[in-house]
Amino acid sequence: MVPTAVGHATAQPTVAQPLGDGAAAEVPPPAVPTARALAPVLNIQRFSTHDGPGIRTTVFLKGCSNACAWCHNPESLRAAPQLQEYPDRCIACGRCVVVCPRGAQRLEPAGRSVDRGTCVACGRCVEECFTGALTMAGRPMSVEAVLAAVGQDRVYYRRSGGGVTFSGGEPVLHRPFLADVLRACRQDGIHTAIQTAGHYPWAWLAEALHHVDLVLFDVKSVDPQVHREWIGNDGETIRANLRRLAGQGVRLAVRTPVVSPVNDTEAAIDAIARLVAELDHLDYYQLIPYHPLGEAKRASLGMAREERCSAPDRHTLERLADVARRHLPNVRL
Numbered sequence: 001m002v003p004t005a006v007g008h009a010t011a012q013p014t015v016a017q018p019l020g021d022g023a024a025a026e027v028p029p030p031a032v033p034t035a036r037a038l039a040p041v042l043n044i045q046r047f048s049t050h051d052g053p054g055i056r057t058t059v060f061l062k063g064c065s066n067a068c069a070w071c072h073n074p075e076s077l078r079a080a081p082q083l084q085e086y087p088d089r090c091i092a093c094g095r096c097v098v099v100c101p102r103g104a105q106r107l108e109p110a111g112r113s114v115d116r117g118t119c120v121a122c123g124r125c126v127e128e129c130f131t132g133a134l135t136m137a138g139r140p141m142s143v144e145a146v147l148a149a150v151g152q153d154r155v156y157y158r159r160s161g162g163g164v165t166f167s168g169g170e171p172v173l174h175r176p177f178l179a180d181v182l183r184a185c186r187q188d189g190i191h192t193a194i195q196t197a198g199h200y201p202w203a204w205l206a207e208a209l210h211h212v213d214l215v216l217f218d219v220k221s222v223d224p225q226v227h228r229e230w231i232g233n234d235g236e237t238i239r240a241n242l243r244r245l246a247g248q249g250v251r252l253a254v255r256t257p258v259v260s261p262v263n264d265t266e267a268a269i270d271a272i273a274r275l276v277a278e279l280d281h282l283d284y285y286q287l288i289p290y291h292p293l294g295e296a297k298r299a300s301l302g303m304a305r306e307e308r309c310s311a312p313d314r315h316t317l318e319r320l321a322d323v324a325r326r327h328l329p330n331v332r333l
C-alpha cells in the first residue's frame with residue numbers, strides 16, 4: 001500500500017487477533033475475528049491525493065493476508081495493536097518501567113528496552129511516556145467514529161471529486177465493518193474506494209463491491225515462484241479475484257509497486273501488463289516506485305531489517321512504463 005501511516009492508540013487489543021508477519025499462505029487465510037461494529041484502525045489520513053480521484057480521506061485498517069518483504073507499512077501487517085519504540089526520544093525517566101503490569105519494560109545503564117515476548121500491548125507505558133519514545137500502532141474504532149472523521153471533509157470531496165479510500169493492511173479482511181462503513185458513506189453521498197491486495201476468498205470482496213465506486217488493486221508479480229518468495233503465496237487467488245472483479249462493472253485501477261530485485265525488469269512488467277490488458281472497466285495502470293520508509297518502522301516494531309530490496313531509478317521506471325504502454329492505453333508513473 002502506498003502512503004505513510006502511523007497509528008497512535010492506547011486501547012486494549014479487543015477487536016482482532018494478529019495474523020502475524022508471514023501469515024500469507026496458499027490457502028486463503030481465516031477470517032480476522034473483527035466485531036461487526038469495530039475494526040483496528042492504524043491511521044486516518046486527511047487530504048490524501050494518491051489514493052483515488054480528488055481530495056480524499058484514507059482510512060488504514062490494520063492486518064494483512066500478504067507478507068511483502070518490502071512492505072512500507074509493516075505496522076499494518078498484524079491486526080492487533082503493537083508497541084512502537086523510538087529510542088532517540090527516550091530520556092530514561094523510567095515511568096514506563098513503573099507502570100508496566102507485565103514487567104516487560106527495563107531500564108539499564110545501556111538504556112531502556114522492552115521484552116516483546118512479555119508485552120501484551122496494553123498501552124499503559126504509552127500513556128506515561130510524554131516524550132513520544134513509545135507509541136501504539138492501531139486502535140479499535142466504530143463505524144460511527146470513522147464516519148465522523150471522514151465526514152469532516154465533505155466539502156473538499158464535493159469540490160474536488162474526491163471521497164474516502166479504505167486501505168491497509170488489507171481492508172477486505174475486516175469485511176463486516178467494511179461493508180457497514182462503505183454503505184454509510186455511500187448513503188451520505190461520499191465517493192468510495194478500496195485499496196486491496198486481493199488475497200482472500202472472492203465472497204469477501206464481493207460483499208464490499210455493493211458499496212464501492214472504485215477498486216485500487218495491487219498486482220506485484222504474475223510469476224508464482226517470485227510471488228511465493230517475496231509475498232508469501234503463489235498469487236493464484238489474487239489473479240483469480242482480479243479477473244473476476246473485472247467482470248463486475250466496478251471501476252478499476254491496477255497498481256504495481258516496483259521493487260528491485262523483485263519486479264523491476266521488462267519481462268516482469270510486460271507479463272503484468274498483459275494480464276491487466278485482459279481486464280474490463282480499467283481506468284488506469286500505475287507503477288509506484290518502492291520507498292524504503294518501512295525500514296525505520298520495522299526497527300520501531302522490533303522486526304529484523306529487510307536489506308534485499310531497493311528502489312529502481314527514474315530511468316528504469318520510465319522504461320518500464322513504456323513497456324506497459326505496449327499493452328495499455330493509460331499508464332501512470
Ligand code: SF4
Nearest residue numbers: 090091093094096129
Ligand atoms: S517513559 Fe518514555 S522517555 Fe521515559 S524511560 Fe520510558 S520510553 Fe523512555
Ligand code: SF4
Nearest residue numbers: 100119120122123125
Ligand atoms: S504495552 Fe507492553 S511494555 Fe507497555 S505497559 Fe503494556 S505490557 Fe508493558
